Amino acid sequence: MTTVIIDYGAGNIQSIKFAFERLGITPKLTKDWEEISSSDRVIFPGVGEASSAMRKLKASKLDTLVPTLKQPVLGICLGMQLMCNSSEEGSTKGLGIFDTEVVRFTNKVKVPQIGWNQITDLKSGLFHNINELDYIYLVHSYYAPISDYTIATSSYELPYSSALRKNNFFGVQFHPEKSSTTGEQILKNFIEMNPYDAYSN
Amino acid sequence: MLTKRIIPCLDIKDGRTVKGVNFVALRDAGDPVELAEIYAREGADELVFLDISATEEKRKTLVKLVRDVAAKVNIPFTVGGGISSVNDVDVLLQNGADKVSINSSAVKNPDLIDNLVAKFGSQCIVVAIDAKKIRDVWKVHLVGGKVPTEFELFSWAKEVEERGAGEILFTSMDHDGTKNGFANKALNRLSTERNIPIIASGGAGNTSHFVDAFIKGKADAALAASVFHFKEIRFVELKGILRQNGIPVRL
Numbered sequence: 001m002t003t004v005i006i007d008y009g010a011g012n013i014q015s016i017k018f019a020f021e022r023l024g025i026t027p028k029l030t031k032d033w034e035e036i037s038s039s040d041r042v043i044f045p046g047v048g049e050a051s052s053a054m055r056k057l058k059a060s061k062l063d064t065l066v067p068t069l070k071q072p073v074l075g076i077c078l079g080m081q082l083m084c085n086s087s088e089e090g091s092t093k094g095l096g097i098f099d100t101e102v103v104r105f106t107n108k109v110k111v112p113q114i115g116w117n118q119i120t121d122l123k124s125g126l127f128h129n130i131n132e133l134d135y136i137y138l139v140h141s142y143y144a145p146i147s148d149y150t151i152a153t154s155s156y157e158l159p160y161s162s163a164l165r166k167n168n169f170f171g172v173q174f175h176p177e178k179s180s181t182t183g184e185q186i187l188k189n190f191i192e193m194n195p196y197d198a199y200s201n
Numbered sequence: 202m203l204t205k206r207i208i209p210c211l212d213i214k215d216g217r218t219v220k221g222v223n224f225v226a227l228r229d230a231g232d233p234v235e236l237a238e239i240y241a242r243e244g245a246d247e248l249v250f251l252d253i254s255a256t257e258e259k260r261k262t263l264v265k266l267v268r269d270v271a272a273k274v275n276i277p278f279t280v281g282g283g284i285s286s287v288n289d290v291d292v293l294l295q296n297g298a299d300k301v302s303i304n305s306s307a308v309k310n311p312d313l314i315d316n317l318v319a320k321f322g323s324q325c326i327v328v329a330i331d332a333k334k335i336r337d338v339w340k341v342h343l344v345g346g347k348v349p350t351e352f353e354l355f356s357w358a359k360e361v362e363e364r365g366a367g368e369i370l371f372t373s374m375d376h377d378g379t380k381n382g383f384a385n386k387a388l389n390r391l392s393t394e395r396n397i398p399i400i401a402s403g404g405a406g407n408t409s410h411f412v413d414a415f416i417k418g419k420a421d422a423a424l425a426a427s428v429f430h431f432k433e434i435r436f437v438e439l440k441g442i443l444r445q446n447g448i449p450v451r452l
Contacts (some may be wrong), residue, residue, distance in 0.1 A: 117203045118202060190213055
């Protein structure tokens with residue numbers, strides 16, 4: 001079993017690596033096309049601003065690889081947002097894996113949302129052994145609205161997608177690597193899921 | 202629902218935790234990594250590490266500490282103290298810090314906020330503001346509250362938000378170390394005027410002070426040090442009381 005974290009220069013990925021190491025898994029940080037393609041699990045991270053992260057992804061020529069991957073892929077935070085059609089942030093065109101548009105919270109609430117919120121309407125094996133209303137840690141100004149791909153919901157200003165899924169592609173808006181034991185369980189579920197199950201539910 | 206955060210602050214000198222009373226006298230309260238792990242397990246929502254030993258040699262010790270904390274702790278943490286350049290921030294984030302907090306360097310060079318936000322994003326840039334009320338005006342202070350500036354708290358906070366900071370950590374120097382409660386009136390005004398999260402700091406002495414910071418002060422998070430380090434307040438007990446008062450918390 002091999003796990004890679006796509007290292008395209010968009011933010012702090014040490015935390016994700018450390019979180020896996022606490023689970024006894026040693027992921028490889030790489031932007032090598034072959035290494036990513038042949039890995040059993042792929043983590044697609046990202047923090048920072050959407051358009052500059054997308055530019056870095058394109059510079060590494062990984063924007064064409066990611067949508068073609070067949071193994072379970074987990075986008076985290078901005079990684080998840082880049083897997084959508086577009087983001088309002090920097091008018092960014094995304095990878096189009098999730099057919100949905102990422103938009104900004106309005107100023108009716110404090111932006112960014114920073115802190116621990118809850119997840120509900122959990123719909124995937126990604127949330128095996130996770131309870132409704134468990135707490136996860138988020139830091140974000142933009143969100144994916146509720147759609148057919150929504151597998152977990154959080155509420156801030158309105159209910160929105162805290163996690164998305166299409167076939168083998170998973171995305172979480174929250175930071176599992178910083179979400180205490182709940183986050184660790186979600187990362188463990190992602191590693192342990194049967195890859196064929198990724199295509200059912 | 203988004204919950205209110207409880208944040209223990211670990212003042213770090215020479216790789217050890219210390220807590221200043223009014224930022225002057227220091228007491229040794231333990232090993233930071235071990236303490237961080239305990240706090241994470243016992244229900245702290247985030248951690249802040251404030252390095253008060255800002256010489257070049259000591260900063261290398263800080264980077265190692267950041268790495269050790271990141272390897273062991275499964276909740277977010279912020280690192281502050283003596284950060285004055287994009288490179289300083291880069292090193293800390295690369296070693297696993299989730300956020301950094303800047304203070305004096307932002308006052309001396311406000312463009313630093315814009316530069317950091319452009320490079321790393323708002324989400325990881327906290328601007329700490331130490332202020333003290335002088336003749337009814339909240340004046341921003343530097344160097345742990347020793348040096349007054351011409352900056353006024355509320356206008357500086359506005360500028361900090363406009364320049365893109367993700368959060369403001371407001372410490373009232375009049376309240377810090379007193380254990381008489383947070384500066385709730387100033388907090389309330391900050392939190393109402395600003396559209397980014399406000400972390401309250403300075404003055405925590407008992408659990409009702411936290412209730413007040415969230416209800417009267419409308420803070421988004423509350424930070425304290427000695428009440429946690431000396432086990433005067435336990436996270437579970439504090440959060441139970443907050444919840445009884447209708448304040449959403451992660452329990």
